[in-house]
Amino acid sequence: MHINVTSIKKHTDEILARFNTYDIWSINETNLKPHQLFSLQGFNIFRNDRQNKQGGGVLLAIRKSIKCFEILNATIETNEAVAVQIETSLGQLLIATVYIPPAGKIQQKLFDEIYQLNNNCLILGDLNAALEEKGSRKTNAKGVQLKQILEEGYLQCIDNNLTTYARNNYEEKIDWILATQPTILFIDEVETHAPLGCKEDHKPITFNLSMTADLKPKSPRLTFNFNLANWNLYRKKLNEYLNKIDLKQKLETKEHIDTYTIALTNCITLAMKEAMPLANGKIRNNNVSEVTKKLIEEKHKVYRKWRKTTNEIDKKHYYKIRELVSNSIRNDRIEKLTAIMSTLSAKKMQSAGVWNTVKKFHNKRTKQSYSGQLIYQNTTANNDQEKANVFARYFENEIFVSKPDETPFHNQVNTRAASIKRKMKMETSSRENKFSPITENEIKCILKQLPNSAPGPDAIHNRSLKNYTKLLVIHLAKIFNAIVGMGHIPQEWKKANIILLLKPKKEKKVPSSYRPISLLSCL
Incomplete structure (x- = not known):
């Protein structure tokens, strides 16, 4: 789909409602500035914003499931362009969106560069x-320039x-679909x-491109729909699986702790899979x-109908419907704002609800993605x-590097740490027990207060842990006490x-421009 919108933010809701079935969007005159954040749910965004002037700007939106990367982002004279390469069943295809303002001249070197990147x-x-x-x-001056490009062949x-x-x-035809052979066929x-x-x-242009785009492999991460969870079934299945673990088994080595942790994790994840559906990942335009x-x-x-008949009655009918659409979209926005504001007047508010409301107004929290090139060494x-x-190499080489303890500060810290350890050893050796065991009541108290944190690689969410059973608490007490007693964290x-x-x-x-956030197991 291609459209000149003269402000993408103004028309986002209508575009999503009308064209959400299309996988690739070419949008001209976005009127976005480089500092403005913008996202479309379910799409990767590739932008070339106009610098230091009003108007202009181009954008390509590619469905997130499609393999793609940015290959060109350039402004030549007044010609603004962004190009993305996607994988298809027939090989790599370059898709570009180009905007040339009325006062500008078509720069043939831009089209030559696009063709040289991928023919x-x-x-x-x-x-x-x-x-x-x-x-x-009719033919205008830019039409003559376009003809010269087409004559290149x-x-x-x-x-x-x-x-x-x-x-x-x-009415005029000034938006174009250009392609090389065999793509145009x-x-x-x-x-x-x-x-x-x-x-x-400008009228939106849609078409079908009979090529199958290569899709990204599905993420191995499991995302559950907790709104449809059957918690009674979850607790029942959880106990069934936990009963298969021998509670009398002693955890005397690090290997025992690692094996026990894996078994406990599998019990919880299996119960989750049986009691709650996976999130389908479908994008809803609410x-x-x-x-x-x-x-x-x-x-x-x-x-x-009006374009076919050119009837004055049909024209008036179209104008009337057009006004109704505009008013309806405006009413939707008002209702959405009213619903958001009503959440602020509740007698008791959870912190998550407060921040969800704040994020709706705070532009900096808009989710951003980058699908362009990454350069390192x-x-x-x-x-x-x-x-x-590339990120793995960067973190391994420059972030998670063991540095020698050679500075005076390190020596001072090591000396102090050794002194504390000696003192603790003397104190604990005089006691019969080295530590007070973690009790089941303590675990229950902590489980009830768990926040809704994002899960780690094991996909176990805190909502699953908060729906605990007595048997789960017993197993958790056993593993936690073994961990503290042996001083070993499971792999x-x-x-x-x-x-x-x-x-x-x-x-x-x-x-180096990115800050890593590690999501560890909620357990």
Whole structure:
């Protein structure tokens, strides 16, 4: 799907409601500034924002399940472009979105550069070029420039007479679909749709690209839908699995502790799998009501009827529906804001609820993703596997490095630590027991107060631990006491899922710009 929106934030809700079934979006004139955060749920965002001036900007949104990486982000003269390479059943395909403002000139070197990066490419964009022989009403100066590019022979355009821009009874084809061979042969079902909002402007263009994109492998992480959990079944199954573990078994070695921990973890995860469904990962657009969705569908039908008949009655009907859609979207936003504000007036508020409300207003917490190149030690990483390896090398070489204890400060710390250990050893040797055992009541008290933290590699969530059984508490008391007594942390609990957060105002391509957050086992 391609559209010139003249402000992406203004039309996000309508675009999501109308075009969420499309996997790739090309958007021109986003009007985003480099410091502004923007995301679309379920999509990776690739942006080229206009610097130091109003308007402009281009954006590609690619469904997160598709393998892709940014290969070009450039502004040549006034030509703004961003290009992404995706994996398909027929090999690599470069998809670019290009915007050329009315006062600008088409820069052929931009199109040459795109073709040189990958001679199998698809270019979408508002070029402000009208070329009569390719379906426009007339030919303008940019149309002549576009013709010169087409005459080079490496690019072809979709040759139809569908107008892409309408205003005050004037219509023209100025948005284009350009592609190389054989990609252009796989494009069909090209359609234009009713403009966004209440004004006549650029029309969204949709088409089908008959290529199968390679999908990213599914994440090994398990995500459960706790809202549909059967907690009675969970506790029943948990006890069934825990009964298979021998409580009389003594934990006398580190290997015993590691084996016992794995068995305990498996019992909890198996019970979770049987008692609660996995999250399906489907993206829901909750910003738009069902009433609005139906009005948008009606708007599209009425628009197509008017364009066919050119009847004045149909035109008035379309204008009326268009106004209703705009009002309905506005009402949806008001209702959403009212619902958010009502959460602030509750008599008793949980901290999680407060922060969820704050995040809805605080732009800095908008989830951001980066799918461009990563560069480290003269190595460029494009796909997810390569990036994971680059980060692993970076952390191994520069972060998690054992440094020699040679400085005076280290010597001072070591001396003091040794003194404390000697003192503790003398005190504990005089006692019959080295420590007071952890009791079941203490464990119950802690389990009840657990926050809803994100799970680690074992996928055990604190909500599962809070729905404990008496048998689980007994097993936990046994393993915790063994850990404290032997001074050994199970190997499974030392594993973590690492999430990388971009530091403010840092270069996205450099590994050192990211702060690692480790998600350890909730156990």
